[in-house]
Amino acid sequence: MNRIIHLNHNSKNTKLKPDVSDDQEFTEFLKNESREAEMTYSLSFQDARVYMPLNYEPNYAYPLIVYLQGREGSTSEYQYLMEQISTQNHLAIELDLDDKTRLSSDNVMQQIQEAVSQMSRHYNVHTERILVMGDRHRGSLAMKTVLSHPESFWGFIALNPDQSEQDCLLNQFRHLHRLRGFLHSETDNSWIQNYSRLLHDSGLNIHLDQTTSKPDSQQFSCADERVCRLIDRFIVQGIWESYSEFK
Numbered sequence: 003m004n005r006i007i008h009l010n011h012n013s014k015n016t017k018l019k020p021d022v023s024d025d026q027e028f029t030e031f032l033k034n035e036s037r038e039a040e041m042t043y044s045l046s047f048q049d050a051r052v053y054m055p056l057n058y059e060p061n062y063a064y065p066l067i068v069y070l071q072g073r074e075g076s077t078s079e080y081q082y083l084m085e086q087i088s089t090q091n092h093l094a095i096e097l098d099l100d101d102k103t104r105l106s107s108d109n110v111m112q113q114i115q116e117a118v119s120q121m122s123r124h125y126n127v128h129t130e131r132i133l134v135m136g137d138r139h140r141g142s143l144a145m146k147t148v149l150s151h152p153e154s155f156w157g158f159i160a161l162n163p164d165q166s167e168q169d170c171l172l173n174q175f176r177h178l179h180r181l182r183g184f185l186h187s188e189t190d191n192s193w194i195q196n197y198s199r200l201l202h203d204s205g206l207n208i209h210l211d212q213t214t215s216k217p218d219s220q221q222f223s224c225a226d227e228r229v230c231r232l233i234d235r236f237i238v239q240g241i242w243e244s245y246s247e248f249k
Contacts, residue, residue, distance in 0.1 A: 051077060052121070053084040053094035063128035065156070065237055066121060067094040068114050070136035070144055086230035091238055093125055099140065107146040111154070114147065131244075133182075133237070135159035148181065156240065157182030157207075159233060165193045179205030184236045186211045186229055209236050 055064065067087075071080055077096075084094045095117050099105060114134065121127050132155050136144035141160035148158040163185070183206050187194040198210045211232055 051080065051096040051098075052125070053081060053096075054125070055092065056089040058125075060126055063126050063131075064093045065091070065131035065133065065241065066118065066127045067092055067159070068117060068132065068134045069094055069096045070099055070110070070134065070140040071096045072099060072140065083230070086227055088234045088237070091234060093121065093127060095121055105143065107143065107150045110143060110147045111151050115154075131156045131241070133157050133159055135161075136163075137161040139164045145183070148183075149178070152177035152181055155181065157184070159184045159186075159236075161186045161229070162188060163194075165191065181205075182207045182209075182236070182240050184209045184211070184233060186213075186232075188213050207240075 067084070069080060069084075080096045084092075097110075097113055097117060099110070099113075114132075118127065118129070118132060122129065134144040134148050134155060135158070136142070138161070141163035144158045145160050145163060148155045158181075160183070178201075183198075183201055185194060185198055185208065187210075194212060195210070198208050202208045209232070211229065
């Protein structure tokens with residue numbers, strides 16, 4: 003049974019590597035954790051819901067997923083999605099966006115900054131590993147926000163982003179080389195491939211997952227475990243790559 007609690011973790015550190023013993027293989031670190039275990043779920047502040055990993059370790063600085071959610075989305079769907087990605091490897095916060103209002107990347111950026119600031123007061127957030135995630139038009143908004151403010155993020159996770167809303171925001175070229183991007187598409191349109199190639203050529207570390215086209219009713223949902231495993235691997239690989247740079 004999941005719980006709703008209020009926690010106040012203030013311990014900080016700058017650990018870069020996941021807490022695993024030297025003799026453990028990378029593939030073992032990525033093993034499928036049990037989904038039977040109890041999750042900790044916290045409502046911390048207005049218009050945001052916090053997801054905590056199982057066995058939260060206050061002395062480890064966690065990556066943070068900022069999930070852009072529409073107000074029609076349910077808490078249970080968000081929580082289940084985060085669990086499917088990983089029960090151990092990240093913190094997450096859901097931002098409740100009003101889809102009736104056309105939000106700019108600057109509007110979203112302000113909300114994200116406030117959320118990250120609040121999170122950092124209560125949890126051990128690795129402030130250089132902030133990912134913005136969204137589905138469909140919110141996936142496009144996640145990409146726009148990160149590309150418009152590359153110095154503030156680690157990267158983005160965009161699931162079936164809308165082509166019609168995607169601009170080419172590469173003005174801050176010098177800051178793009180440190181970004182990571184995960185793109186998932188279930189359409190056979192070539193634009194996502196071309197855009198991924200453009201981002202890659204601009205210096206981003208891009209992971210593209212493009213599957214066979216499905217009917218709209220069957221496109222990505224929080225039950226797509228394969229995509230969630232890929233997202234977890236994308237996150238953990240980024241941590242290990244960052245760690246290897248300091249060796």
